[in-house]
Amino acid sequence: AQTVTQSxxxxxxxxxxxxxxxxxxxxSESDYYLFWYKQPPSRQMILVIRQEAYKQQNATENRFxxxxxxxxxxxxxxxxxxxxxDAAMYFCAYRISNDMRFGAGTRLTVKP
Amino acid sequence: DSGVTQTxxxxxxxxxxxxxxxxxxxxxxxxxxxxxxxxxxxxxFLIQYYNGEExxxxxxxxxxxxxxxxxxxxxxxxxxxxxGDSALYFCASSASGGADEQYFGPGTRLTVT
Numbered sequence: 001a002q003t004v005t006q007s008x009x010x011x012x013x014x015x016x017x018x019x020x021x022x023x024x025x026x027x028s029e030s031d032y033y034l035f036w037y038k039q040p041p042s043r044q045m046i047l048v049i050r051q052e053a054y055k056q057q058n059a060t061e062n063r064f065x066x067x068x069x070x071x072x073x074x075x076x077x078x079x080x081x082x083x084x085x086d087a088a089m090y091f092c093a094y095r096i097s098n099d100m101r102f103g104a105g106t107r108l109t110v111k112p
Numbered sequence: 113d114s115g116v117t118q119t120x121x122x123x124x125x126x127x128x129x130x131x132x133x134x135x136x137x138x139x140x141x142x143x144x145x146x147x148x149x150x151x152x153x154x155x156x157f158l159i160q161y162y163n164g165e166e167x168x169x170x171x172x173x174x175x176x177x178x179x180x181x182x183x184x185x186x187x188x189x190x191x192x193x194x195x196g197d198s199a200l201y202f203c204a205s206s207a208s209g210g211a212d213e214q215y216f217g218p219g220t221r222l223t224v225t
Binding site: 044045046052091093098099100101102104 | 145147154155156160167170200209211213214215216218219
């Protein structure tokens, strides 16, 4: 079965510090896409960053970057200079062909 | 604001009833996706439509059905509702329906009593 695992149900970070959220996935496919979505208390799902599996270079979006290890099937999200507005649920997901799978999520708390 | 609209925002109904959730995609987007987010099942992909045609099916129950109309808006029909169908239902849209970015709507909160 194709699955996405987020092993950290909750994480906490001090404002302005860096935090890394973990994600592993299981697939036998070689062509797929990986995503991190943020869901703040408003419940809106917001795309944070995406990575194409065929690209070796790790994606970066401002303070957000990923560490993509294809062989290890690992896709972690690093948030630098954490801000209070980063507090949210973060979901890792992959898309293979027309199938989209999400992890269970990590709740990130940012302490002032 | 993602540009995807969903109505209604909240819906409360009784077991056994039927409801329809509506989604309007972003202007220009041809593909619509439906997701269910519940406490016990997490976020699950239900179904995808592209330009009026069903493209992919996920974990969608037989009691649920969807369609995409010529104006590209979509409706998700949930029938014979059970308590376990209580969830947040998201619609998302994307330009072409491949691996391009999906933009999520604000969701419809369904409560079945």
